Amino acid sequence: MGRFAQLVVGPAGCGKSTYCDHLRQHCEAVGRTVHIVNLDPAAEDFAYPVSFDVRDLISLQDAMDELKLGPNGGLLYCMEYLEDNLDDWLGEELESYGEDDYLVFDCPGQIELYSHSTVFRSFSNYLKNAGWSMCAVYCLDVNFVTDISKFIAGVLQATAAMVQLELAHVNVLTKVDLMEDKKQIEPYIYPETKPMVAELSRSTGPAFQRLNSLMADLLDEYSMVSFLPLDISDEESMQELLIHIDHALQYGEDLEVDTRKMDQDMPDNDD
Ligand SMILES: Nc1nc2c(ncn2[C@@H]2O[C@H](COP(=O)(O)OP(=O)(O)OP(=O)(O)O)[C@@H](O)[C@H]2O)c(=O)[nH]1
Numbered sequence: 001m002g003r004f005a006q007l008v009v010g011p012a013g014c015g016k017s018t019y020c021d022h023l024r025q026h027c028e029a030v031g032r033t034v035h036i037v038n039l040d041p042a043a044e045d046f047a048y049p050v051s052f053d054v055r056d057l058i059s060l061q062d063a064m065d066e067l068k069l070g071p072n073g074g075l076l077y078c079m080e081y082l083e084d085n086l087d088d089w090l091g092e093e094l095e096s097y098g099e100d101d102y103l104v105f106d107c108p109g110q111i112e113l114y115s116h117s118t119v120f121r122s123f124s125n126y127l128k129n130a131g132w133s134m135c136a137v138y139c140l141d142v143n144f145v146t147d148i149s150k151f152i153a154g155v156l157q158a159t160a161a162m163v164q165l166e167l168a169h170v171n172v173l174t175k176v177d178l179m180e181d182k183k184q185i186e187p188y189i190y191p192e193t194k195p196m197v198a199e200l201s202r203s204t205g206p207a208f209q210r211l212n213s214l215m216a217d218l219l220d221e222y223s224m225v226s227f228l229p230l231d232i233s234d235e236e237s238m239q240e241l242l243i244h245i246d247h248a249l250q251y252g253e254d255l256e257v258d259t260r261k262m263d264q265d266m267p268d269n270d271d
């Protein structure tokens with residue numbers, strides 16, 4: 001059927017690791033297996049069993065101690081180290097996985113890693129070249145929809161990641177269970193850029209009108225400003241999200257083809 005991988009990215013604290021764990025639980029409940037991989041050299045506690053772990057290659061504390069770096073510089077160093085050791089480390093880890101395996105990479109929350117750094121592009125190119133179908137799952141939490149300027153900033157970050165990563169891309173609005181009135185998120189699921197930017201312009205003053213309108217054009221051009229809501233307290237929400245991600249990954253498509261082919265090949269019972 002193939003090999004499949006999700007790269008779970010997004011700003012710090014937006015719920016990436018929680019999503020990974022709930023995805024694993026959901027998959028277990030429906031009889032599917034996913035393997036979660038930790039790519040955050042600073043991570044300490046895990047709710048999910050870690051299938052393999054970047055900290056076996058390098059840990060943030062070691063990088064900070066040895067190179068006298070602060071936490072952000074240390075993290076960037078760790079990720080560059082990962083980029084330089086893809087073949088030695090990732091290549092070797094991937095040898096334990098094969099046909100029909102499904103990996104979920106839980107990534108760190110520093111957004112510069114998805115916009116200016118090349119590490120995740122190299123990382124996903126490595127996997128793609130090794131025959132893995134890849135999809136980026138960009139998490140943004142509902143906190144971003146409480147304020148229009150925050151939302152536009154979040155959407156621009158997600159767009160930058162989409163351009164940088166060059167992968168099939170699914171945007172997820174996480175922590176929807178925290179919204180008392182779920183209707184409040186509706187305008188953000190398929191947001192219309194122009195009215196949003198008009199609202200932004202009302203709060204930014206005349207000097208920014210042209211910039212705001214150019215941002216609207218940019219977002220329309222990439223036509224990617226849509227989100228799938230994730231309410232972890234609602235199993236159906238995870239199920240729907242997974243259907244979209246499977247579709248982006250083309251997961252299970254040849255299974256359907258095989259089933260159709262089997263139907264054709266099977267002699268009709270009546271014959
Ligand atoms: N209510 C609720 N809380 C959540 C959800 N997702 C995450 N949280 C909480 O938000 C905090 C951060 O969640 P994480 O899953 O660690 O976020 P992260 O994106 O992995 O964070 P970093 O790896 O540090 O970037 C934790 O306290 C979680 O319990 C959610 O869907 N609903």
Ligand SMILES: [Mg+2]
Nearest residue numbers: 016017040107
């Ligand atoms: Mg995390």
